[in-house]
Amino acid sequence: MSLKSHITNVFKMHGLAIRSDGAKYLCELLEPLPKDEHEEWIEKVVEAVQKLPINSTMISKDAIHKAAQDVSASENDDMENLLQIIDIFKVPKLMYHIERRKFMLAPTVARNLHGDAPDKATLFRDRYTMVYQRTCNHELFRRPAVGANEDKRFGLMKVEFLLGSSSRQDDVVVLGLLTQLVEGQHHLEDDTGAVTLNLTNSKFHTGLFTQNCFVLVEGWYEDGVLHANAVGLPPPETPNSTRALLGNVNYFGGQGNVCAKNVLKLQQAEQENQESMFVVMSDVWLDKIKVMEKLRTLFTGYAQFPPTAFIFCGNFLSACHGSQQAADVRQALSALGDLIAEFPDLQTNSKFIFVPGPSDPGPSNIFPRPPLPKYVTDGIRRKVSNAEFVSNPCRLLYCTQEIVIFRENIVAKMCRNCVYFPNNSDDIPAHFAKTMICQAHLAPLPLHVLPVYWGLDHCLALHPTPDLIITADKGDAFTTVQNQCIVMNPYLQPSGQPNWR
Known part of the structure; x- marks a missing residue:
């Protein structure tokens, strides 16, 4: 397979389409390098392209040129200062890209210190999306591949589905925000709606279940009320798994x-x-x-x-x-x-x-x-x-x-x-x-x-x-x-x- 065809295939694997002049330009950049290093540099260029503020999956020669410059600059960073102190106000923001089904760096824009009303809704929506996607990637909630063994798995339901049900729903698992829309009455809220939550006979797993935290509720739904049998925290995602999904991008901040x-x-x-x-x-x-x-x-x-x-x-x-x-x-x-x-x-x-x-x-x-x-x-x-x-x-x-x-x-x-x-209050740090x-x-x-x-x-x-x-x-x-x-x-x-x- 020619180098140009290989470059085109690598970009396709990442959901991108590179124009012919862009692939030819990248070939010219890679030809002086040893062949065993081509794969590494192509991946770096792809990651740099994904960070650019592009509006289309069709990648032009200009985008390849800018990505190659970014890769070159990152390789020449000064290594003397091993300790970087990162300006928290310049930390990159991760946003979920629906088409590519992955988190990507949001375009760098100037952000107002005091946001507008839509920013408050975006705050909770972004928090929910992050936790929801992590939960969906967990092995207990991930959809099995075709032909795979059918181990016990859970399916997440949206509040909207429950509110539209006229009959009792058993074995319900919902991820949502634990809140009080009415004083003295708990509710579970997600991006589709809110449902009244009954915690009377529920069993809580380990953790500190605070107001406005996201929880997984397992129970049954009837007459507009979700009766919780068990309440737990959404499963964490290992750092290595998260980084593999993000790709080789600077999500933490710094140089x-x-x-x-x-x-x-x-x-x-x-x-x-x-x-x-x-x-x-x-x-x-x-x-x-x-x-x-x-x-x-x-x-x-x-x-x-x-x-x-x-x-x-x-x-x-x-x-x-x-x-x-x-x-x-x-x-x-x-x-x-x-x-x-x-x-x-x-x-x-x-x-x-x-x-x-x-x-x-x-x-x-x-x-x-x-x-x-x-x-x-x-x-x-x-x-x-x-x-x-x-x-x-x-x-x-x-x-x-x-x-x-x-x-x-x-x-x-x-x-x-x-x-x-928690009952075992001696282990509060772990909770x-x-x-x-x-x-x-x-x-x-x-x-x-x-x-x-x-x-x-x-x-x-x-x-x-x-x-x-x-x-x-x-x-x-x-x-x-x-x-x-x-x-x-x-x-x-x-x-x-x-x-x-």
Whole structure:
């Protein structure tokens, strides 16, 4: 088979049709390269084409030229800075493409901070679509192939089908949003309608079932009411499966146009830097003398072996200082800068990352929240060149490792808004982690409990599941693993005093 025919077939396998001049142009680019590398480069060009804002599946020569430039640029990315701090407001958005039956990167457009009314509906619709498609891809819900063994599988029903039924429906399984459209009465809502939900005799599986989270309900329907026998969270999708479906695209954000997991140079760098460390602290009260003393001890201990980064999560003051809050935080951070300057090796070789807390200066606590204002940080910036002030939540990419940091008392809020609280309350971290991973979102809560900018809700999405989620919650420490993801919380004593040991 000729190279041109092979290129045409590869594009067809991805649901695309390449024009003759485009295939000929790509052949000219590939001919100088070794034949054993042709397949790899063709796949990279296809992935780059899928990221372009094209309106048709017919690919022109100009689109191939632009995709080839993007692939070339991604291969020449600077590898010296292995730690990328990603601007959360520039994180790519994934949207489900009905024709291609896969999630794809949405075109990059300027998004208003305060969205319009349709943006609120889009917020819930996008959340539902993401969870629904993940559930449909699960082996228990996936349609069997022709001639395959008929194992026990479940079929998802839409609310619209139930509402149109005049007779009793048994063995019903519905995926929907758990909500209260009428006070005191639960409903299950999807993209086709809402049905009254009876939870009287239902059995809940593991997880924190909060208002406005998506649940799988198994039961029977009669007279306009869905009677639940069992309620569970939608199944998670393994990160490798999600990435395979997405293709080699940069869904996480940061430099480059391809997924960092597939960059050989980053994989090699990760193997060479297995001793790298991140030091994470939450509620670093810089106005407390004891905290500053313990920070000096901490820096002294790491002075000879600088970690990759120190991550400081707010609040940065032990109490609210009213109108003096911004000035006091500025002074406290400047004092921290003086302390860091006493350790030149740390100052040179480590990053100092600051994540704002709920009481720190800045706009209202609507997420995603921007970094601390420049007025507050300019003092420490002059003293510590490696100081980085990030948004909340924020994303870090170290080699191929995807890290998400969220400073919010999210565990307590989810527990307070539970429809059903687990019996084994000693294992709340596992319930919490499972809920967050299965919902593919940092904040599966009503918007009045945890406000989110409607047009920027995708910044809090967890699809695919990252490698590490740090929830700097004002509670006890925990570390748990769910769906190949480590979910952790830095330690705080019950009194709220940091444990500086």
